[in-house]
Amino acid sequence: MFVVEHNMDIVRRADWLVDVGPRAGEGGGEVxxxxxxxxxAGVDESVTRPFLFPDGSGAADDGGAHLRGLAGDGGRSTTRRDAAGWLELRDISRHNLRDLDADFPLGVLTAVTGVSGSGKSTLVSQVLAEVVGARLHPEADTTAQAKDDPETAEAEVAAPLSVGPVSGLDQLDRLVKVDQKPIGRTPRSNLATYTGLFDAVRKEFAATDEARARGFGAGRFSFNVAGGRCETCQGEGFVAVELLFLPGSYGPCPECHGSRYNPETLEVTYRGKNVAEVLGMTVNAAAEFLDAVPAAARSLQTLREVGLGYLRLGQPATELSGGEAQRIKLATELQRAQRGHSLYLLDEPTTGLHPADVELLMAQLHRLVDAGNTVIVVEHEMDVVAAADWVIDLGPAGGDAGGKIIAVGTPAAVARSKKSRTAPYLAAVLGG
Ligand SMILES: Nc1ncnc2c1ncn2[C@@H]1O[C@H](COP(=O)(O)OP(=O)(O)OP(=O)(O)O)[C@@H](O)[C@H]1O
Ligand SMILES: [Mg+2]
Ligand SMILES: [Zn+2]
Incomplete structure (x- = not known):
């Protein structure tokens, strides 16, 4: 049996272990x-090793000490934050939630826990997202999003929502759901277009003497509109190849050889590189190359801080992992002018992440909260729950046997609950 796994409790129980790395992207790929x-324990360059053997001794069971280390070191001190206000929902009914009252503290990091099927996603990803979304962004594209997203659309048809009075919304001005869905569905988007840093890059190219002499504006350096792009592949860099009796596949564009641009556009250079070469740079390389362009430098710096320095600017959105897409979304949030009144909703954000990446993710979430925002995460990872300011535990079981709030409070308080099925696992991580 072969299992690809990030959970060290499972890794520890395997008979055989294959560790791949040492790092991500170009820095990885070796066994x-x-x-x-x-x-x-003897492999120094393994990033997995410190999580598997947290005390450095190679002892296989540490009783959760590595998780306490994470809770303590996850980018902040261990002091809990206090609520700056409350978002209160009354009489919520959907799926297995029946006339539920739920209070969410504002300005802190809240973890929503409970066994599978207890109602966490219904409460956070559906009810909270719909209620807050509808009131904060009444004219917004929530319906467009719902149509686009079969899951939401289906849920809305299948399950009517009823909710009573809601208070506390006046302290919020924005709702952001940060999921692991792709940042774009076509190869036309990538991290440079998504974060907006490509706008700054195109302006720099347009401002060069060469571009001005030829009358090229910033639009000329886009691969998404006619003008500067290669028309054979319409800026995608590759073309569909139809093979008789075989499923279609993609091959590099015969005209631009994957560069996406026409030759005249590529003749214009900024600091010795053409625009295709800039898209081919990693975030780390681009951070140095574009350090004189503040708008781009800020994005690149945040992307490096979330551990994505190895990604290439032009890597298509369709080729990014779920965890990479999620961290690009968070980096984009972090680079905005901090306004501090946003509500961030995340449903099991650590799914698919290595413990080292969980640390990076948690540090970002804490930064958002430190800037005055509210973060609510649905989470099964007890190290993440232990590092939260507040915990809302649903249960007691799944389906009709769930849907109730069983315990609520600081992680330490919830860990002491006698009724909560989460409590013993949380207590183990907290060292209680
Ligand atoms: N569209 C739906 N229609 C009817 N019942 C649903 C629907 N979606 C979920 N449910 C039920 O509602 C209950 C709560 O589901 P929910 O997805 O909120 O659980 P969860 O706590 O997020 O679980 P998990 O940890 O597995 O993600 C479950 O019993 C589920 O079967
Ligand atoms: Mg769920
Ligand atoms: Zn082409």
């Missing part, structure tokens, strides 16, 4: 170790 679990 660092293949053998019995204990042997990884």
């Amino acid at each position: 660092l170790y293949s053998g019995p679990v204990a042997g990884l």
Whole structure:
């Protein structure tokens, strides 16, 4: 049996371990170790090793000490924040939630926990998102989004929502759902277009003497509109190849060889590079190359801080992992002028993330909260729950046996609950 896994409790119980790395993207791709679990303790360059053997001794069971380390070091001190206000919803009914009253503290990081099927996603990703979204952004494209997104559309048809009075909304001005869905559905978007840093890059190219002499504006350096792009592939860099009797596949564009641009556009250079070469740079390389362009430098700096320095600017959105897409979305939020009145909703954000990436993610979430925002995460990872300011535990079980708030309070308070099925696991991480 072969399992691709990030959860160290499971990794620890395997008979054989293969660790791939050492880092992500171009910095990875090698098998660092293949053998019995204990042997990884001797592999210095493994990023997995410190999470598997947190005390450095190679002992396989640490009783959750590595998780306490994470809770303590996740980018902030261990002091809990206090609520700056409350978002209160009354008489919520949908799926297995029946006339539920729920209070969410504002200005803090809240974890919503509970066994599978207890109602977490119904409460946070559906009810909270719909109620707050509809009132904060009444004219917004929530319906467009719902149509676009079969899950939401289906849920809305299948399950009517009823909710009573809602208070506390006046302290919020924006709702943001940060999921692991792609940042775009076509190869036309990438992290440079999504974060907006490509706008700054195109302006720099348009401001060069060469571009001005030829009358090229910023639009000329876009691969999404006619003008500067290669028309054979319409700026995609590759073309569909129809093979008789075989499913269609993609091959590099015969005209531009994947550069996406026409030759005249590529003759214009900024600091010795053409626009296709800039899109081919990693975030790390571009941070140095574009350090004189503040709008781009800020984005690139945030992307590096979230651990994405290895990604290429032009890597198509369709080729990014879910965890990468999610961190690009968070980086885009972090680079905005901090306004501090947004509500961020995340449903199991650590799914698919290595513990080292969970640390990066948590540090970002805490930064958003430190800037005055509210973050609510649905989460099963007890290290993340332990690092939250507030916990809302649903249960007691799944389906009709769930849908109630069983325990609520600080992680330590919820860990002491006698009724909560989450409590013993949280207590183990907190060292209680
Ligand atoms: N569209 C739907 N129609 C009817 N019932 C639904 C629908 N979606 C979910 N449910 C039910 O509502 C209950 C709560 O589901 P929900 O998705 O909120 O659970 P959850 O706590 O997020 O679980 P998990 O940890 O597995 O994600 C479950 O019993 C589920 O079967
Ligand atoms: Mg769920
Ligand atoms: Zn082409």
